[in-house]
Every structure is written in structure tokens, then in C-alpha cells.
Amino acid sequence: MLFDRLINFFTSLKLTVACLALGMLLVFFGTLAQVDLGLYKAQNEFFRSFLIFWGPKGADWKVPVFPGGYLVGGVLLINLVAAHFKRFHLSHNKVGIWLVHFGLILLLLGQLGTDILSRESALHLREGETRNYSEAERQAELAVIDSTERELDKVVAIPQRLLMHRKEIRHAELPFTVKVKDFFANSIVDNRTAESGEPPSASQGIGPRAIVKETPRVTDMEHRDVPSAVVEIVTPTGSLGTWLVSEYIEQPQTFSYNNRSYALTLRPRRFYKPYSIQLLQFRHDVYAGTDIPKNFSSRVQLQRPETGENREVLIYMNNPLRYAGETYYQASFDQDNRGTILQVVHNPSWLTPYFSCILVGLGLVYQFATHLLGFTLKRRTA
Amino acid sequence: MVLPALLIGCGRDDVQVYKVAKEMPQRQVEGQAQAAALPAGHPEVPGAPPKLKYKLPSGWQETTPGQMRLASFHVQNSDGKQADVAVVPMPGLMGSDLENVNRWRSTVGMPAVTEGDLPKLAQPVEIGGQPGQLYEQSGENPGSGDKSRLLVAVLRREGIAWFFKMNGDDEFVAQQKPAFTDFLKSVGFAARSMRTDLPPSHPPIGDMSSLPMPTAASSATSEGKPGWQVPPGWKEIPGGQFLVAKFMIASSDNAQAAVNVSMSAGDGGGLADNINRWRGQLGLNTLSEAELDKVLSSVETSAGKATLVDVSGTDPRTSQKTRLVGAVVPQGNRTWFYKLMGNQQLVANEKDAFLKFVQTAKYPDAL
Numbered sequence: 001m002l003f004d005r006l007i008n009f010f011t012s013l014k015l016t017v018a019c020l021a022l023g024m025l026l027v028f029f030g031t032l033a034q035v036d037l038g039l040y041k042a043q044n045e046f047f048r049s050f051l052i053f054w055g056p057k058g059a060d061w062k063v064p065v066f067p068g069g070y071l072v073g074g075v076l077l078i079n080l081v082a083a084h085f086k087r088f089h090l091s092h093n094k095v096g097i098w099l100v101h102f103g104l105i106l107l108l109l110g111q112l113g114t115d116i117l118s119r120e121s122a123l124h125l126r127e128g129e130t131r132n133y134s135e136a137e138r139q140a141e142l143a144v145i146d147s148t149e150r151e152l153d154k155v156v157a158i159p160q161r162l163l164m165h166r167k168e169i170r171h172a173e174l175p176f177t178v179k180v181k182d183f184f185a186n187s188i189v190d191n192r193t194a195e196s197g198e199p200p201s202a203s204q205g206i207g208p209r210a211i212v213k214e215t216p217r218v219t220d221m222e223h224r225d226v227p228s229a230v231v232e233i234v235t236p237t238g239s240l241g242t243w244l245v246s247e248y249i250e251q252p253q254t255f256s257y258n259n260r261s262y263a264l265t266l267r268p269r270r271f272y273k274p275y276s277i278q279l280l281q282f283r284h285d286v287y288a289g290t291d292i293p294k295n296f297s298s299r300v301q302l303q304r305p306e307t308g309e310n311r312e313v314l315i316y317m318n319n320p321l322r323y324a325g326e327t328y329y330q331a332s333f334d335q336d337n338r339g340t341i342l343q344v345v346h347n348p349s350w351l352t353p354y355f356s357c358i359l360v361g362l363g364l365v366y367q368f369a370t371h372l373l374g375f376t377l378k379r380r381t382a
Numbered sequence: 383m384v385l386p387a388l389l390i391g392c393g394r395d396d397v398q399v400y401k402v403a404k405e406m407p408q409r410q411v412e413g414q415a416q417a418a419a420l421p422a423g424h425p426e427v428p429g430a431p432p433k434l435k436y437k438l439p440s441g442w443q444e445t446t447p448g449q450m451r452l453a454s455f456h457v458q459n460s461d462g463k464q465a466d467v468a469v470v471p472m473p474g475l476m477g478s479d480l481e482n483v484n485r486w487r488s489t490v491g492m493p494a495v496t497e498g499d500l501p502k503l504a505q506p507v508e509i510g511g512q513p514g515q516l517y518e519q520s521g522e523n524p525g526s527g528d529k530s531r532l533l534v535a536v537l538r539r540e541g542i543a544w545f546f547k548m549n550g551d552d553e554f555v556a557q558q559k560p561a562f563t564d565f566l567k568s569v570g571f572a573a574r575s576m577r578t579d580l581p582p583s584h585p586p587i588g589d590m591s592s593l594p595m596p597t598a599a600s601s602a603t604s605e606g607k608p609g610w611q612v613p614p615g616w617k618e619i620p621g622g623q624f625l626v627a628k629f630m631i632a633s634s635d636n637a638q639a640a641v642n643v644s645m646s647a648g649d650g651g652g653l654a655d656n657i658n659r660w661r662g663q664l665g666l667n668t669l670s671e672a673e674l675d676k677v678l679s680s681v682e683t684s685a686g687k688a689t690l691v692d693v694s695g696t697d698p699r700t701s702q703k704t705r706l707v708g709a710v711v712p713q714g715n716r717t718w719f720y721k722l723m724g725n726q727q728l729v730a731n732e733k734d735a736f737l738k739f740v741q742t743a744k745y746p747d748a749l
Contacts, residue, residue, distance in 0.1 A: 152401045161395050173399045191472055272402060 011083040019076040022067055029066075038219030040138060048115065050074075077108045096367025103359030110352025118347035121271055123328065125279035125300075126339040132276040134344040135268040140227045140247060143270075144174060145263040147254075159269060163229055175258060179232040181242060184214040186225035189248040202230050204241035205253030205264070212244055229266060233257070271344075275304035275324065280312065282333055282340040296330050298340040315342065434469060437568035439561040442467065457550070457558055465550025465558055467565075472543045479504070479536065479636065482545075483517050486532050489549075490521035501634070509537040509546065510569035512617070513632050518559075520552050531555035535566050538636050608643075608718070609744040613735035616641065631724070631732055639724025639732060641739075650717040653710055657691050660708050660721065664695025683741045685713035692733075694726060705729040709740045718745070 009015065030046030037045065046052060049068030055061050067075075084101045088094050121134035139160050146154040156173050164185070169178040192200060192211045200208040212228045228246035232239055235257060243253055245266035252263035278301040285295040297316035302309065302323065315321050321328040327350075331343035434452055438444065445454045455467035483503060484494040495503065504515040514537035523530045529552035537544045546569075548555055548562045607626055612618065616629040629641040650656060657678065658668045669677070679690045688711040697704040705726040711718040722729055722736040 147404070151403065153404055154401050155399070157398045157400075159395050159397070162397065169397070171397050171399075272400065 007082070007086070010078055011086045012079070013083070015075070015079045016083070019072055019079060022072050023076070026066070026069060026072060030069075036219065041217075041219065073108060073112070077105065080105060080108070093370060096363045096365075096370065099359050099363025099366065101363075103356045103361075103363060106352055106359060107356035110349045110356060113349035113352065114347055117349060118345070119271070120346075121269075121344045122331065123277065123342040123344050124339065125277065125298075125342070126334070127279050127282060129339075130276050130278035130301075130303075132274075133270045133272045134342075135270055137268065138224055139269040140266055141269040142178070142229065142231065142245060143252075143263075143265050143267060144178065145252060145265070146260055147263055148260040157270070160227065163227075168234075175260075176233050176235045176240070179234050180229055181232055182230040184212060184228045186215045186217050187228040187246065187248075188213050188215050188226070189228060189244070189246045202242040202244040204255065205243045206249055207242060207244040210244055210249075212246065227266065231264070233264075271346075273324065273326075274306060275302060275309070277302055277328075277342075279340055282337060284333060284337045296333060298330055298342065434471075435570035436565060439565050442561070442565075457548075457554075457561075459554060459557075463551040463554035465548055465555050467562070468545075468547045468549075470545045470547070472545065479515070479517075482534075482536070483519075486517060486534055487519050487521075489523070490519045490530050490532055491524045492519055492521045507535050507563060507566055509535055509544070509566045510571055511567075511619070512537060512539060512630065514544075514566070515636070516563075516566075520556075529553075533559060533562055535562075536636070538638060539571070539630075608746065610739060611742060613732070613739055615732075616735075626718075631728060633725070633728050633731070637725035637728040639722060639728045641736065642719075642721045642723075644719045645716055646719070647716050649712065650710075650719060653689060656710060656719065657689075657708070660691065660706055661693055661695070663697065663723070664693055664704055664706055665698045666693060666695045681709065681737060681741060683709075683711050684743060685711050685718075685745055688712070688740065690737075707733050707736055709737075711740065711743075713745050718743075 026046060030042055033046060034042040045068075047069030050071045051064035052066040052068050053062035054065045055063065080101060084098075088097055088101075090098065119136075121136045123131060123134040125131060140163075141160060142158040142163055144156045144158070146156075154173070156171055158169055158171075158178065162169060163180050163183045166180045166183055169180065189201075189210050189212050192198060192209055198211050201210050201212045202208070207230075212230070218225050226247045228244065228248065230242055230244055232242045233255065234240070240255060240257060243255075243264050245253070245264055247266055247268065249265070252265035254261060254263045256262070280299040280301055283295065283297045283299075284293065285297075286292055287294050295316060297314055300313050300315060300321070302311055302313050302321075304310075313321050315328055315330050317330055320330070325346060325348065327345045327347075329343040329345065330340070332341040333339060334341075436453070438455070441459075442455045442457050445456050451468045452471050453469040456464065457467065458464040480495070480497050480500055483500065487494060503517055505518065507514050507516040514535050516533060516535045518531070518533050520529070520531040522528065530550060531552040533548040533555060535546040537546075546562075546566055548558065550558075612629065616631055618627060618629050620628070625642055625644050627641075627643040631639045631641070654669075654671045654674055657674055661668065677691070677693075679692075680687050681690045682688075688709050691706070691708045691710075694703070694705040696702065703726050704723060706721060706723040707729060708722070709720040711720065720736070720740045722732060
């Protein structure tokens with residue numbers, strides 16, 4: 001009985017209409033919310049969520065007020081699959097409908113795949129510079145670097161998500177515990193003068209000479225947050241002290257423990273590659289006699305030691321470099337025209353929308369063609 | 383497909399362990415120092431680590447910059463006397479000069495001074511084409527007892543306090559002072575990287591904060607500048623692709639303000655939108671046209687009647703109290719935008735000169 005009611009609910013066409021209507025409202029309000037929240041926060045709160053929460057300003061409680069993108073999309077997917085299997089049986093005159101539905105299911109799953117698996121980062125290179133990693137623009141990591149060995153550094157990279165909880169972080173590769181005393185998602189670090197009445201931000205490294213202040217999160221697209229944290233290194237025999245780490249502080253701060261050298265640095269999250277890219281030349285061409293941009297291009301050298309690959313590539317507008325599952329787009333440049341910024345997109349499910357469109361297209365063509373054929377034959381017979 | 387994707391997706395945000403080759407400091411192109419505290423290539427951040435260009439004086443050796451330093455140099459003569467040079471940019475304009483000067487003086491065993499003494503101690507110096515102050519301290523290092531001298535040049539610009547320091551043997555630093563001032567002159571504040579969130583293949587855009595609202599026929603700066611009398615104390619600096627002109631104004635107490643002049647075809651996106659955009663730069667709310675009518679005034683210019691706005695607020699980028707006086711001058715089929723923005727007192731002092739500047743500007747096809 002209950003099962004039948006559930007089946008009826010999930011296969012109902014009314015549910016489809018309701019989900020589509022909710023989806024439209026979600027897109028509308030999610031777009032408006034970007035004004036106040038900024039793109040990334042609005043995306044997370046409206047589309048990458050099961051429920052949208054609201055609470056009065058200043059209050060520390062929130063109540064769910066609307067279904068989020070995952071809930072609407074998930075129910076729509078279940079509805080589509082359930083309705084399809086309940087209503088349509090595999091027969092030659094329904095092949096078109098099957099194809100259309102599979103195309104839509106693939107589209108929904110592909111978008112979920114993109115949401116979960118895709119990764120965007122940036123590669124900034126000055127002319128002559130070589131790098132083998134790109135950096136996430138809006139995520140930081142605390143890198144605990146064991147620099148004892150001569151050739152290689154061993155890096156334990158703790159993502160921002162774990163730092164935000166201000167907890168103790170233990171890892172098998174670390175002989176000590178990293179205790180996050182404080183984390184500021186956006187901050188400013190200033191010099192602490194000798195006469196300053198403010199307490200030092202931390203006891204070790206740059207900490208005694210610096211103060212850190214939390215600042216409001218950035219919501220517009222032109223700026224980004226600069227996180228800082230205060231961490232304590234606790235060994236089995238006691239604490240080694242506290243350190244202020246911040247994206248404002250360039251140099252890793254060092255300490256020793258058990259005859260090994262370590263360095264601490266908070267930096268944009270890095271994605272290392274098995275190959276390197278060197279910027280040979282950046283060009284910013286303008287139309288003669290004007291300042292109007294005509295072309296932006298980056299001539300880079302791609303080197304992969306393990307395969308011996310070593311070639312020159314020209315990346316320009318609408319002509320990205322696709323390599324090893326990543327796509328490098330010409331995204332921006334330094335104002336002195338001596339450096340380039342490439343957007344690095346890793347999206348394993350980038351092909352699913354193409355397949356979906358082909359399936360839906362084929363399904364529609366088949367369905368309409370068989371109807372048209374049947375109709376024409378009927379008229380002739382008549 | 384969903385389950386594996388979820389499993390893979392969840393695992394991406396865990397602690398990662400890997401081995402990498404030790405990072406070698408990459409040689410900066412043409413002596414260009416760039417603090418990587420902020421990711422190379424990241425969108426500009428208020429107070430983000432800036433970049434610097436300079437000409438290295440002979441005998442100076444670049445050394446690895448330490449914490450908080452953007453650039454570091456070592457100077458030594460044949461007698462073994464040496465000095466250390468550091469460039470330290472600090473976001474947030476970093477406290478009062480009195481506090482800083484007394485701290486520097488204490489490092490060479492000199493007594494503290496009062497606010498009234500400061501103007502006598504500040505020597506004017508040119509830093510990258512802009513007026514800065516040089517403070518010179520000499521005395522005995524309280525720790526070592528050695529005679530030492532500390533030169534510190536200060537420049538505050540775009541929300542960052544720049545400190546250029548030379549510290550070392552008293553006599554040697556005195557000898558190196560001309561090289562130090564030449565170095566200061568050679569400094570260039572390199573363009574900071576910008577990034578837009580336009581589609582990957584879209585041509586990047588310029589400094590949006592100074593731009594009128596875009597219009598389809600916007601022609602920006604391809605035409606000439608108006609003819610004008612630049613008031614004394616205004617220093618013209620390159621304004622970038624989208625500004626017709628930019629002027630910097632600095633007062634003796636290091637307060638700063640800037641005048642931006644831009645031009646757009648048509649009405650530049652509308653008066654209300656542009657005034658509200660300016661209000662937004664001071665953290666003020668958007669007003670309706672009816673509300674704007676109450677706060678706007680007008681002024682006669684050589685091109686006819688112009689609209690004037692005068693507002694105060696807090697610049698969200700610097701958290702400093704800031705005043706903005708803006709004039710929107712419609713001229714034929716285009717509109718000129720004049721904006722004086724910066725330290726409240728300085729803007730108050732410069733307002734009359736700014737208005738005269740706007741009123742007397744002669745436009746290219748009206749000449």
C-alpha cells in the first residue's frame with residue numbers, strides 16, 4: 001500500500017512539473033542572491049545543497065526555507081527514471097522516447113559528475129618561469145613540509161576545510177599534532193610594533209612581530225579572501241609553540257623536531273602535474289592605432305620528463321591546450337604584458353553534455369520520423 | 383556512476399601527502415620582485431602583495447628576501463663594512479609615522495621625539511616618481527655598541543605602506559645614501575596582476591572601479607585629452623587603458639587622494655548608475671533617482687551644466703574614511719567623468735581646485 005503510494009508519488013507527472021517549477025525559482029533566486037553573496041557562496045548555498053537555510057541577520061539559528069539544487073535535481077532524476085520504467089516498455093515504436101529519456105538522465109548525471117569531479121585552478125607564469133603545479137584560487141592549504149632530505153621535500157598538505165573546524169589534526173606521516181587554534185577565512189596581517197599594546201599573534205616564527213585581524217568575507221568577483229591561521233605544533237613530549245600562518249606571509253616558517261627540519265606555510269591549494277609548463281612569450285596584440293585588444297596568446301614549452309615529451313604550444317583565445325585531462329585556457333595576463341594567467345580546468349565528465357544532446361537529438365528524430373512515416377503511409381493507403 | 387563519483391569527490395578534500403623536488407627560487411625578470419604571498423596569478427586582493435621593479439645600484443647584491451620582505455639587498459665595501467637593504471610593503475598603511483620613527487630611533491639608541499619634531503626629521507625624497515619621506519637615524523646600537531645608521535624611506539600608496547630601509551655601519555650607510563636615493567627613484571610599482579571572471583577566451587578588461595558603466599558605443603580614450611590647467615600639487619601618472627588621465631595628490635602628512643578622469647560615449651550608462659557605483663566604492667547604499675536628486679547639485683562648466691556629487695564613507699578596500707567628489711559632464715554625444723577620491727581632509731582641501739579644474743576643462747571638439 002505504502003509502496004504503491006510511493007511509486008505513484010515518484011512517477012507522477014505533477015512531481016515533474018513541480019520540480020521544474022522549483023528549479024526555475026531556484027535559478028531565479030540563486031541568481032539574485034549572487035548580488036549579496038557573490039558567485040561562489042550563492043552557488044554553494046542554492047545549488048550545491050539539499051536545503052536552503054535562512055535566519056534573521058545576527059541570529060545564530062537558521063531554518064530550511066526552500067529545496068536546494070541537489071534535492072530538486074535528485075527528485076527530478078528519480079521521477080524521470082521511475083516514470084520511464086513504469087510507463088514505457090521497450091518496443092520499436094518507443095525507441096525515440098527511450099533515447100530522449102536516457103539523454104536527459106545522462107545530462108543530469110553528467111552535471112552531477114561535473115559538480116563533484118571538476119576542478120578549476122590557475123597557472124600564473126612570468127616570462128621565462130616554469131611551473132609544474134596550478135593553484136586553486138579560493139582554497140588554501142596548510143603545507144607542513146619536511147625539508148630534511150637533500151633533493152626532495154615531503155609535503156603534508158592539510159586542506160582549508162579541515163583547518164576551518166579549528167581542531168587537532170593528526171596524520172600518520174606527521175610525528176606531531178597540528179592544533180588549529182584559530183582560523184580566519186579572510187584576514188589582514190600587520191606589523192606589530194614594539195610599543196603595540198596588542199598581544200602577539202603567535203609565539204614562534206613571525207608571530208611575535210605580527211598581528212592578525214579577521215576581515216569580512218569578500219563576495220565580489222574581483223577580489224578574494226586571504227586566509228590566516230594560528231597553529232600549535234604539539235609533540236608527544238609537549239608543545240613547540242604557536243605559529244601565525246597566512247597567505248600574506250610568503251616565506252615558509254621553519255622549525256626542527258627530532259633532528260628533522262620542517263617548514264609551515266599557508267598557501268593556495270596546489271595541484272601538482274607530472275609535467276611542467278614554461279612561459280616563453282606572452283603577446284597582447286592590439287588593432288593598429290588603438291588600444292582595442294586583438295589577440296592574447298601565450299607561447300609555452302611543455303615538458304614531460306617520463307615520456308621525453310618536449311614541445312612548444314601556442315595557447316590563445318578559443319584555442320586552449322588540452323593535455324592529460326586538463327584544459328588550459330588563456331584567461332588573463334599581467335598588466336605589464338610580461339606574464340600570463342592560464343585557467344586550468346579538469347573536468348572528467350566534460351563529454352557527457354555532448355552525448356546527452358546526441359541521444360536526445362537522435363531520439364526526437366526517430367520519434368518524429370516514425371510518426372511522420374506512419375502518417376504518410378496511412379494517407380497513401382486511404 | 384553516481385556512487386563512484388561521490389566517493390571520488392569526497393576523497394578530494396582530504397590531507398594529501400606527496401614528495402616534490404625542492405623549490406628553487408625563480409629568477410625574477412629584470413629585477414622584478416614579486417611577493418608570492420598571494421598566489422601568483424590570483425585575483426587582486428585588497429592589500430595583496432604587490433610587485434616592484436627597480437634598478438640595482440652598483441655593488442648591491444640581491445639576497446633572498448626574508449619574512450615580510452619583498453626584496454632584500456646586501457652592500458659591502460672593501461673594508462668589510464656592510465649594510466642591509468630591505469623593502470617591506472605592509473598592507474593597511476601601518477600606523478603613525480611618529481610611532482614608527484621612535485621605534486627606528488630606539489634601534490640606534492636615540493631618544494624618542496614628539497609629533498612636533500616629525501616635520502623637521504622628514505626629508506622629502508622621490509620614490510618611484512612619487513613624494514615620500516626619508517628618516518635618517520644614527521647612533522649606537524644598544525646591543526652591540528657599534529655606531530650604526532638607519533635610513534628609512536616611507537611611501538603610502540593604494541592602501542599599502544612601503545618601507546625602504548638601509549641599516550648598517552654609520553659611515554658606510556652615510557656614503558651609500560646617494561645610491562639609496564637613486565634606488566628609490568628607480569623604483570617602479572609594477573602593474574599588479576589582474577584577473578577577470580570573464581569567459582576564458584574573453585579579452586580581459588581594465589580597472590573597472592574607475593570606469594563608467596559600459597555602453598555599446600563606449601569609445602574610452604581613443605580621443606584626446608581635454609585642455610586643462612593642472613592645479614599645483616597634482617602629479618599626473620599613467621592611468622591605464624580606460625582612463626583619460628589620472629592625478630595623485632599627497633599632503634605633507636602623507637594623506638593621499640587621486641583624481642580620475644574618464645570619458646564614455648553617450649551617457650556612459652546613466653547618471654544614477656554611475657553615481658550609485660561611486661557610492662558603492664565608499665560602502666554606501668544605492669539610492670533611487672528621486673533620492674539622488676536630493677543629494678546631487680550642479681555646476682557650470684565650459685561644456686554646460688554638470689552634475690556634482692560629494693559623499694563620504696569608508697573605502698571597503700582600505701577600511702579608511704574616504705571622501706569622494708565626482709562630476710559628470712555631458713558634452714555633446716559623450717560624457718566625462720571626474721572623480722576626486724581619498725583622505726577626507728585632503729579631499730576637502732582640494733575640492734575647490736578640483737571644481738575649478740572641472741569647470742575650466744576645454745574639450746577637444748570645443749577648442
